[in-house]
Structure formats: structure tokens, C-alpha cells
Amino acid sequence: MNKKLIDWPTFISALILLLAVSIPLAVFPKAGKVIVNMANSFVTGNFGVMYLIFGLAAFAFLIFVAFSKNGHIKLGDKHEDREFGTISWAAMLFAAGIGSSILYWGMIEWAHYYQGPPFGIEGGSKEAIQWAPAYGIFHWGPMAWAIYTLPSLPIAYFYYVRKKPVLKISEAVRPVLGKAVDTPLGNLIDVLFMFGLMGGAGTTLALGTPMIAQGVNEITGLPPNLATKTVIMLLCTAIFAVSAYSGLRRGIKVLSDINLWLAIFILAFIFVVGPTVFISETTFTSLGLILNNFFKMATWLEPFANVGGFTETGFPEAWTVFYWAWWLVYAPFVGLFVARISRGRTIQEMILGTIIYGTLGSVLFFGIMGNYGLHLQLTGTFDVVGYMNETSAQAAIIAILGHLPMAGIMVSLFTILAIIFLATTFDSSSYILAAVVQKEVQREPLRWNRLFWAFTLCLMPLVLMYVGDLKTLQTASIVAGFPVLFIMGLLTWSFMKASNEDLRASKGYEPPTIYINRREILQRTPERSQKQSTSESSEDVTPDK
Known part of the structure; x- marks a missing residue:
């Protein structure tokens, strides 16, 4: 156990913040829920436009970078191969x-839009049916991804090009904030990211665990109660703890590959035995509808509302703003993870x-699974919307699968897929949380550190599930994610500043791939090297091991 590698201020502060939010919610669930929901309504209601602007800006910026000179920079050494094949990487x-x-x-998402469509459209109408899928x-889609x-750009750049063996959000904004990163401000940036990720993980558990419990109920007859959900959560924790302990290649990669092929099988089965033509045509039509209304939907x-005869639907805040906020909370984590697995690729490829x-x-998931359920609804085979309103969304999902041939087998495979999906998300999360609280990550975070965060990710959602307030933690994480909007701006600025500096200082590269030799840059610019000695020097030119 190498305790010197741990960034203890960040480690302890993240735990304290999580406990400071979770314990009051557990002890005073009703009062806590009211306060958190008020904060959420304030943020989404008053700053919703900022989330939508950010989504469009992020998409436009990445397209620009991908086809600019910066996009051709290689993440790694000149002759270094890609660490993972394209299929495993994807x-x-x-x-x-x-x-x-x-x-x-x-x-099931289409069912919500079917009865509560956007743009003031009447629920259940022909126009609502078109927008639902x-x-x-x-x-x-593209905006979410x-x-x-966005965060993967500076993180990957500093890790693989500038050779800084640190996977931290704070380190990725060093070109903008300078030595301020070494103050409590740097710790605050990392802690806010960690809290958002742990809350976002609570969201995933809040959705995934009841759905898996419903599948287990269909297969075994066990009631989807708290005891069943607890066992499921502990089982998923054991799976992703072992996976995180095993590392990227032996754990996360193997689980992800299993996940991919099982998902492909289930999707292919539904597509072939289901209403193939309807699924194909509806998905294709939906893509055309999105392309034709992309900016309308994005803005x-x-x-x-409530003036000039317009009626407030609450749709943008309940769905688009919420989703953009949710993606924003998860973005630094996914960015860190994508950066870590992208060795040997160019920024454009990433x-x-x-x-x-x-x-x-x-x-594929929305087009095949969602449109299969929509077909059941429209043909009168099964009233999905009515059943969902009477029972729950989770029960409706399993009931939809029950209309497939070999229903028992498909429900079993779907439940297994959900467990593995949950495990792959959490082992990736624990891996990144462990990396953030380390001062240096040459190849893998320390094993005990990965295991600690694997169990921490499960512990607080498990406690809150027993007091019935898992969704409150989810909402709290969305509110806490608001500062991430500004951190993302710093990350963007940081990447452009660092990469443009290195491009200007580099000579002799040949398109289409640009390999930046940081050692040569520092040797050619001794004055700059001296200025950066405290923040980069030896770490910048340390060969990747």
C-alpha cells in the first residue's frame, strides 16, 4: 500500500462532501427532498438556457477541432500502436x-413522450406518435456524446503528449489556472467532479436496480422488494469490484466485450423476430425528423409559457435540460475514461x-427496443402506456419483453445484460475515482484504492435506497453539477492553449498525423523550460512506461 501516491486532501474532502449530503438526506429525508428539489427547480428553471447553449457549443467546437490541425495530433509516441482494438475501444x-x-x-422513454409530447402537441395524437421515438x-445522440x-481532449493531451502521469480534472486546466491548481482551488475542482460522479452513479443505480429486480421476479418469482434489490446491488458491487481490481485489460475490457456481444445478440433477435419493417422505417423516419429539426430541438x-395564450408543458426542463445536466455531471468521468483508453489514436479519431x-x-437501442414497444402499443397487442401508468416503468419493460418468442430466455438474457452494463459503468467509475485521488498514475491506480471506491460507490446509494430517497441524491448531483459548466469552459480553453503552443513550437511534422516531441520543444526553448520547471519539467519528458 503506497500511501505517498494518494492525494489525501482530495480523497478525504470527497468523502466528507458525500457524507455531508447523504447523511442529512438519510436522517431527514422529507425536509432534504424539499430543499434539493427547490434547488433543482431553481437551477433548471433559471439556467436551462445555459445548458442548451453549452450542448450546441460543445458539439460545434469538437467538429472544429476534429478537422483542424489540432485534431491530427497523435496521443502517444510516434510509432506507438493503439492500446485497444477499435471494437474493444468502442x-x-x-x-x-x-x-x-x-x-x-x-x-420505455417513447411512452413518456407519447403521452406528454413536446411543442404543446396533444398527447396520444398522430403527431405525438411521430415525435415519441x-x-x-x-x-x-451526438449532443450527449x-x-x-469535451473533457477527454485536455486530459488525453496532457497524459499522452505532455507525458504528465496524472489523471485529474484540475491538472487538465493548469495552462489556464497555473499555480492556482496547487491550491485548495484545484482540490475543489476535483472534489466537485467526484461528487457529481458519485451522484450520477446513484442515478444509474436508481434506474438499473429496480429494473433488474423486476427481471429477477419474472424469472424466479422473487418479489422485487428491498431485500431483492439489496442482493442485486451487492452482486453488482462484487462483479465490478473484481473487475476494477483486475484492471483495464483483464477486467473492464473483458466485461465490456461480453457486454457488447450480448447486447448485439438481444438487439438482433428483437429486430429479426419483431416487426422488422416497422422498426427499420420508424428508426429511419426518426433520424430524418431529428435532422430536419435539430436546432429546434436543441434550442x-x-x-x-403562461403568456399570450401559450401553455407551459415543462417538457424542456423535465427532459432536455435534465438530460444535458445529467450528461454534464458524468462528462468529466467519461472524458477521463475515454482519454485513458485512447493511447495511440489521434485526437480526431478519439x-x-x-x-x-x-x-x-x-x-440501435432506441430504434430497436423502443420501436418494438411502440409497435405493441399502436397495434393494440399490449397497452404499454396504460400498464406503465398502473404499475411502473420497470414492470412495463419486462412485460414488453414477455411478448417476444422464447420470452423466458430473453428476459433472462436482458437481466444478465443489465447486470453487466451496471457493473461495467461502475468498474469504470471506481477506476477513475481512484485515479483522481492519486498524485500519479503510470499504468493503473493502486488496487486497494480501486476497491475502496468500488464499495464507496455502492454504500451511499444502498443506504439511501432504504430510506426511499435515492432519487434525491440524483437530483442533488444534478444541482452540484452546475459548476461543471464553468469547469468545462476552462478545460476547452486549456486544451486549445496547450496544443496551439506546442504546435507553434514544433517543426518538421508531416500531415496527416502530427507527432509532437515535447523533449525537443523543451530543449529548443530553454527559457520556457525554466519557467515551467516547477509544474512540468521532469514529468513532461518522462517516457511512458
Whole structure:
């Protein structure tokens, strides 16, 4: 146990903040819920436009970087191969980015839009039916993955190009904040990120655990009560703890690969035995609807609500603003993870690969699973919306699967997939949390550190689940994620500043791939090297081991 590697101020502060929020919510759940919901309404109601502006700006900025000179910079040494193959790389980033939540929302999100559509459309109308399968794809599409990708640029750049063996959000903004990163401000940035991630993980547990419990109930008859949910949560914790302990190659990569092929099988089965033509046409039509209304969907708020005859629906705040806030909370984590697994790729490959593969995966889940349920609704085979309103969304999801051929087998495979999805998200999360609280990460965070955060991720959601306030922690994390808006701005500025400085100082690179030799830059500019000696010097030129 190498305690000298641990950044104890960040480690302890993150734990204190989590306990300071979670314990009062557990002791005073009703009062805490009221306060947190008021804060959430204030943030989303008054600053919703900032979230939407940020989503568009992030997407536009990444497209610009991908096709600029900066996008051709290689993450790693000149002749270094990619650390992971494309399929495994795509599987890991997708599993980390969406988790079991996509099984929940991919199957049932359309039902919410069917009865509560956007733009003041009447619920259940023909127009509402057209928008129902499209809006989920939009919320989980390029904008979401752009928000995820943005933090990966400076983090990957400093880790693989400037050779700083540190995976911290605070370190990635050093070019802008300078020595202020070494003050409590740097710790605050990392702690806010960690709290947001732990709260976001609570959101995933809040959605995933009841859905898995419902699947277990269908298979075994065990009631989906607190005892069952506790066992499921502990089982998932054991899986991702072992995976996180094993590391990237033997743990997270293996789970992600299993996850990918099992997901492909389930999607292919539903597509083939289900209404294939309807699924294909509806998905294709939804993509056209999104492309034709992309900016309308990305900028729609309700400034005229309750005036001039307009009725407030609450749709933008309840869905688009919430989703952008949720992606924002998770973004530094996904960015850290994508950066860590992208050795040997160019920045362009990392940007386009994350956005394209992430969006493609989301389209498949929403297009196939969601439209299968929509077909049951429209043909009168099964009233999904009515059943969901009478029971729960989780029960409706399992009931939809029950209409497939070999229903028992498919429910079992779906439940297993949900468990693995939950585990892959959490082992990635614990890996990154462990990396953030270390002063240096040459290859892997310390094993005991990874295990500690694996169990910490489960502990507080488990406690809050017993007091019935897991959703309150989710809401609290969204509120706490508001400062991340400004941190993301610093990350963007930091990447452009650092990469442009190195490009100007580099000579002799040949497109299309730019390899930046930091050792040569520092040797050619001794004055600059002396100025940076306290923050970079030896670490910048340390070969990757």
C-alpha cells in the first residue's frame, strides 16, 4: 500500500462532501427532498438556457477541432500502436457512457413522450406518435456524446503528449489556472467532479436496480422488494469490484466485450423476430425528423409559457435540460475514461469515434427496443402506456419483453445484460475515482484504492435506497453539477492553449498525423523550460512506461 501516491486532501474532502449530503438526506429525508428539489427547480428553471447553449457549443467546437490541425495530433509516441482494438475501444467507451440506463430509457422513454409530447402537441395524437421515438434518440445522440468527449481532449493531451502521469480534472486546466491548481482551488475542482460522479452513479443505480429486480421476479418469482434489490446491488458491487481490481485489460475490457456481444445478440433477435419493417422505417423516419429539426430541438425552451395564450408543458426542463445536466455531471468521468483508453489514436479519431460509435449504439437501442414497444402499443397487442401508468416503468419493460418468442430466455438474457452494463459503468467509475485521488498514475491506480471506491460507490446509494430517497441524491448531483459548466469552459480553453503552443513550437511534422516531441520543444526553448520547471519539467519528458 503506497500511501505517498494518494492525494489525501482530495480523497478525504470527497468523502466528507458525500457524507455531508447523504447523511442529512438519510436522517431527514422529507425536509432534504424539499430543499434539493427547490434547488433543482431553481437551477433548471433559471439556467436551462445555459445548458442548451453549452450542448450546441460543445458539439460545434469538437467538429472544429476534429478537422483542424489540432485534431491530427497523435496521443502517444510516434510509432506507438493503439492500446485497444477499435471494437474493444468502442465497447468500453459505450458501456462507460450509458450503462444500464439505456436499457431502461431505450425501452420505455417513447411512452413518456407519447403521452406528454413536446411543442404543446396533444398527447396520444398522430403527431405525438411521430415525435415519441425520435426524441429519445436526440437526447442520447451526438449532443450527449459531444458533452462526454469535451473533457477527454485536455486530459488525453496532457497524459499522452505532455507525458504528465496524472489523471485529474484540475491538472487538465493548469495552462489556464497555473499555480492556482496547487491550491485548495484545484482540490475543489476535483472534489466537485467526484461528487457529481458519485451522484450520477446513484442515478444509474436508481434506474438499473429496480429494473433488474423486476427481471429477477419474472424469472424466479422473487418479489422485487428491498431485500431483492439489496442482493442485486451487492452482486453488482462484487462483479465490478473484481473487475476494477483486475484492471483495464483483464477486467473492464473483458466485461465490456461480453457486454457488447450480448447486447448485439438481444438487439438482433428483437429486430429479426419483431416487426422488422416497422422498426427499420420508424428508426429511419426518426433520424430524418431529428435532422430536419435539430436546432429546434436543441434550442427549444418555453419563454412564452403562461403568456399570450401559450401553455407551459415543462417538457424542456423535465427532459432536455435534465438530460444535458445529467450528461454534464458524468462528462468529466467519461472524458477521463475515454482519454485513458485512447493511447495511440489521434485526437480526431478519439472525437469522431466517440461521437459516432456512441450515437450509433444509442440509435440501435432506441430504434430497436423502443420501436418494438411502440409497435405493441399502436397495434393494440399490449397497452404499454396504460400498464406503465398502473404499475411502473420497470414492470412495463419486462412485460414488453414477455411478448417476444422464447420470452423466458430473453428476459433472462436482458437481466444478465443489465447486470453487466451496471457493473461495467461502475468498474469504470471506481477506476477513475481512484485515479483522481492519486498524485500519479503510470499504468493503473493502486488496487486497494480501486476497491475502496468500488464499495464507496455502492454504500451511499444502498443506504439511501432504504430510506426511499435515492432519487434525491440524483437530483442533488444534478444541482452540484452546475459548476461543471464553468469547469468545462476552462478545460476547452486549456486544451486549445496547450496544443496551439506546442504546435507553434514544433517543426518538421508531416500531415496527416502530427507527432509532437515535447523533449525537443523543451530543449529548443530553454527559457520556457525554466519557467515551467516547477509544474512540468521532469514529468513532461518522462517516457511512458
